Amino acid sequence: MxxxxxxxxxxxxxxxxxxxxxxxxxxxxxxxxxxxxxxxxxxxxxxxxxxxxxxxxxxxxxxxxxxxxxxxxxxxxxxxxxxxxxxxxxxxxxxxxxxxxxxxxxxxxxxxxxxxxxxxxxxxxxxxxxxxxxxxxxxxxxxxxxxxxxxxxxxxxxxxxxxxxxxxxxxxxxxxxxxxxxxxxxxxxxxxxxxVSFSKGRLAGSREELLFIKQIRLFAEELGLKVEEQQFRFLGWRVISSRLQINKQDIKHNIYLYSDSIKGVLNDRVKSIIGNKIILEKSDVEILITEDNIDMEPRFTTNPIFILNKKDIQGINIEKLTMELTTEFIPSSKSQNLYIGDIYNASEIIKFYSDTDFEGKNGYSLKEINDTILKNKENIKEGKTAVIVFGANFFGKIGENIFKHLSGQNSLLNPSDKVFC
Structure with a gap:
């Protein structure tokens, strides 16, 4: 032979x-x-x-x-x-x-x-x-x-x-x-x-996010489960480089989604601090101070927004700021939802997200998701349970919202009668 x-x-x-x-x-x-x-x-x-x-x-x-x-x-x-x-x-x-x-x-x-x-x-x-x-x-x-x-x-x-x-x-x-x-x-x-990798995490629309989805898909398929991907496009965005100094001291920071670039180097002074927001004298750049992670929601403006953790500026008298920021908008980024099992008829839906924040936090590990799929394998095969991994969550729950729209606000996403992970 x-x-x-x-x-x-x-x-x-x-x-x-x-x-x-x-x-x-x-x-x-x-x-x-x-x-x-x-x-x-x-x-x-x-x-x-x-x-x-x-x-x-x-x-x-x-x-x-x-x-x-x-x-x-x-x-x-x-x-x-x-x-x-x-x-x-x-x-x-x-x-x-x-x-x-x-x-x-x-x-x-x-x-x-x-x-x-x-x-x-x-x-x-x-x-x-x-x-x-x-x-x-x-x-x-x-x-x-x-x-x-x-x-x-x-x-x-x-x-x-x-x-x-x-x-x-x-x-x-x-x-x-x-x-x-x-x-x-x-x-x-x-x-x-x-x-180029633009973060420590799996940004929405990145190859790292796609690889994560494909790893889960391969695992589920090898268990003999029904799997389908739904790809979608969205307005992507990423940080190329950024810098923030307070009183000439470099400060650890994050950048809010869809912030536009700053031309050159911007020097400014603090006009006022209202709640958790620093208002500057000359520019429309915003500085947010938080003790916890900020829930990134879509917005209609593109003002540059820096995010500081309160512990990183403890004891600093904030007067002068120096800022640099280069970002890039990507008109046609792609992400995808992954559906495992009968998502329309299952009595239990378990949902995850495929992306993370810039630091690789606020997301799920491959082991977490695969262990859940394995644990529920028989129920998934019988149509009782389904697993959904939504894409582009950190960019304003885009994958989940797209699914809601395409499914006509399907009741399976109602958390009152479904079990979510």
């Missing part, structure tokens, strides 16, 4: 390619190998692995996760950083990944191997075929050069990816390809959002 090891780069490229292999080789044993040290950052690697695992699980195909061997990849492509897409750097990258696949194939007793990279229209089929065949000869294997794109393969891939609600990446994964794709000018201070 033929044994085929399939190199897999992501869930989307594999969702049709694995089905095609089964059609072409119905009597063969097929196994996957996820190995892509070219992907940056590691959170992106984990996200693509989870989606690959979901695809393989849905087909009953075993899949091995390769090491995130970033140092080896950097060494391999050193000197080819400025090569264009489909250039020499890509060939080296293909060679590295296919050689590792061939080595594993020999180790596990496979006689054939291939790669779902041949699914991608961004990759050169003939180059991949030549590399694969050369490596196959070296290891006494057969390389299967399958043109997965033929006969509407790309359309089938896109349709299946949509049906399975797979994460669809917007770059190949390579840091140098991303530099070129974004046309980054480092001298002008440009940055690439995909490579």
């Amino acid at each position: 033929d044994k085929i090891l399939v190199h897999i780069c992501c869930g989307v490229d594999s969702v049709w390619a694995l089905r095609k292999l089964r059609e072409d080789y119905p009597d063969a044993y097929i196994e996957g190998f996820f190995y892509d040290p070219n992907i940056h950052p590691e959170e992106e690697y984990e996200l693509r692995w989870i989606e690959t695992k979901r695809v393989c699980n849905s087909l009953g195909i075993n899949c091995t996760k390769g090491e995130y061997d970033l140092k080896n990849w950097f060494n391999a492509v050193k000197g080819y950083e400025n090569e264009p897409e489909r250039g020499e750097r890509c060939s080296i990258c293909h060679d590295l990944r296919l050689e590792k696949t061939a080595q594993l194939a020999v180790e596990k007793g496979f006689n054939k191997f291939t790669t779902v990279l041949m699914m991608s229209p961004k990759k050169d089929f003939d180059v991949l075929k030549k590399i694969g065949e050369d490596i196959a000869e070296k290891y006494n294997l057969q390389f299967l050069a399958v043109d997965f794109r033929k006969n509407n393969g790309t359309q089938k891939m896109n349709q299946l990816a949509k049906e399975q609600q797979l994460y669809h990446q917007n770059y190949c994964g390579c840091i140098y390809g991303l530099f070129s794709q974004r046309k980054v000018n480092f001298q002008s201070g440009s940055f690439i959002p995909e490579l």
Whole structure:
């Protein structure tokens, strides 16, 4: 019996390619190998692995996760950083990944191997075929050069990816390809959002929030539970940099949601302190003082608002302030709600949130949610209990409000007769 090891780069490229292999080789044993040290950052690697695992699980195909061997990849492509897409750097990258696949194939007793990279229209089929065949000869294997794109393969891939609600990446994964794709000018201070974490937590609309949702989804699906995602768009926002000094002393602070940037450096004096609010003499910047966390609600103004904890300014006579703030508005951020079980007919609803505040607080851990799902597994299967993980809670309970709107204010969200976590 033929044994085929399939190199897999992501869930989307594999969702049709694995089905095609089964059609072409119905009597063969097929196994996957996820190995892509070219992907940056590691959170992106984990996200693509989870989606690959979901695809393989849905087909009953075993899949091995390769090491995130970033140092080896950097060494391999050193000197080819400025090569264009489909250039020499890509060939080296293909060679590295296919050689590792061939080595594993020999180790596990496979006689054939291939790669779902041949699914991608961004990759050169003939180059991949030549590399694969050369490596196959070296290891006494057969390389299967399958043109997965033929006969509407790309359309089938896109349709299946949509049906399975797979994460669809917007770059190949390579840091140098991303530099070129974004046309980054480092001298002008440009940055690439995909490579930057803007907080210690899981901000709404961030890759960290999406990875969290996908981890929960994989866990629930592997328990045999019905799972669905509902993606939504919202006006996103993030802090690029901020600084606050009182009497020339740096003060720990947070920034209120949707605060606009301050042009340059702003120096101002205190006009008055009313309750927990500091009013300044010249500017419309606001300073809030709190002992507890402030419930972030949506607002219609974008005045810059700094949030201070009372304990951090204890004993300080607040007179002069120096402030700097750079923020960014993102017109089309994406988050998602995750529904586990029969959310419309269950008699008990347990709700969680996927995002956290900037410090990584006021949120749930993966263990908390997964433990709850596991504890209620049988009731979820029977339709008695459902779990909802709402997205973008910290930005004004956006996911929950969207669900209420789309479900026609469905009574399942009435806390008077439901159990919430």
